[in-house]
Amino acid sequence: MSNPVAVFNTSEGTFKAELFIDSMPVTAGNFIKLAKSGFYNGLHFHRVIPDFMLQFGCEFSKNPNDPRAGTGSSPLGNIQDEHPEDAKFSNEPGTLSMANTGRPNSGGAQFFINTAHNSYLDWWDRRTPSAHPVFGKITEGMDVVKTIEGLGSRSGRLKAPVKMHSVTIEE
Numbered sequence: 001m002s003n004p005v006a007v008f009n010t011s012e013g014t015f016k017a018e019l020f021i022d023s024m025p026v027t028a029g030n031f032i033k034l035a036k037s038g039f040y041n042g043l044h045f046h047r048v049i050p051d052f053m054l055q056f057g058c059e060f061s062k063n064p065n066d067p068r069a070g071t072g073s074s075p076l077g078n079i080q081d082e083h084p085e086d087a088k089f090s091n092e093p094g095t096l097s098m099a100n101t102g103r104p105n106s107g108g109a110q111f112f113i114n115t116a117h118n119s120y121l122d123w124w125d126r127r128t129p130s131a132h133p134v135f136g137k138i139t140e141g142m143d144v145v146k147t148i149e150g151l152g153s154r155s156g157r158l159k160a161p162v163k164m165h166s167v168t169i170e171e
Contacts, residue, residue, distance in 0.1 A: 003028075005170040006035060006136065011163040012148050015141025017096055019169075020134070023087035027098050027107070027135040030079045032169055034109055039075060040167040046070045048152025048162075052118065054145065055099060055156075056164065057110035064161035074108030081105050082133050083123045089134035091118040094145070096136035102129065113138065115149045 006017045021028040034040060034057075042062055046069035047055035059072035081104055091097050091114045099110035112132075114121075123131035138145060151159045 004032060005139065006031070007166075007168045007170060008141075009165045009168075010144065010148065011161070011165065012151075013141060013144035015138055015144045017136040017138050019096075019136040020087070020089065023084060024082055024089075024133060024135040026079055026082045027133050030074075030076060030108075031096075031111065031135060033076060034074065035167040035169050037075075039109060040164055043164050044069070045148060045158060045162045045164070047112075047156040048149060048158050049154065049156050050149050050152050051116050053097075053112040053114050053116075054148055054152070055110060055112040057099070059109065064158070064163075070110075072109070074110075076108065078106050078108050081107065081123070081131065082135075083131070088122070088124060089137075091121040091132060091134055093117060094138040094142055095134045096138075097121065097132040097134045100132065107133075111135075113145055115145065 019028040044061045044064040045056045046061040060066045060068035095114045098107040100106040120127045121132045
């Protein structure tokens with residue numbers, strides 16, 4: 001059985017990512033449930049920092065100018081941190097990683113796409129207290145991810161809104 005693929009249809013184009021349901025069932029499963037429910041459809045990327053990451057999945061980002069964008073939670077609640085010893089996927093370019101508040105078990109709907117190798121965010125790296133489990137990797141459309149990255153800024157504010165029209169799951 002192969003892993004499912006998420007198809008991200010954005011205002012800047014489409015990209016796809018393999019979701020590591022086989023080795024990250026809690027985190028990838030949570031993302032899949034949210035995608036299938038339509039939760040991500042119509043949201044905007046709310047934080048994009050070049051040479052770092054693109055963050056997405058806040059319920060308040062339907063309006064890209066909402067000052068609450070980036071502070072929302074998940075309709076499914078928080079999930080347990082997933083740190084399997086046999087699935088040490090590093091936060092390298094093109095990976096999808098669970099965002100959190102910095103506290104244990106605080107991930108939910110928000111995730112980010114690494115555009116640089118952010119190994120200090122790996123759950124096993126103790127250089128910082130941040131621990132962000134990787135649950136997927138871009139397989140097609142990295143050029144679209146780079147286009148979105150180019151609309152970001154050092155502060156994370158986007159130069160132009162980037163809307164997620166839909167996220168669908170191919171199984």
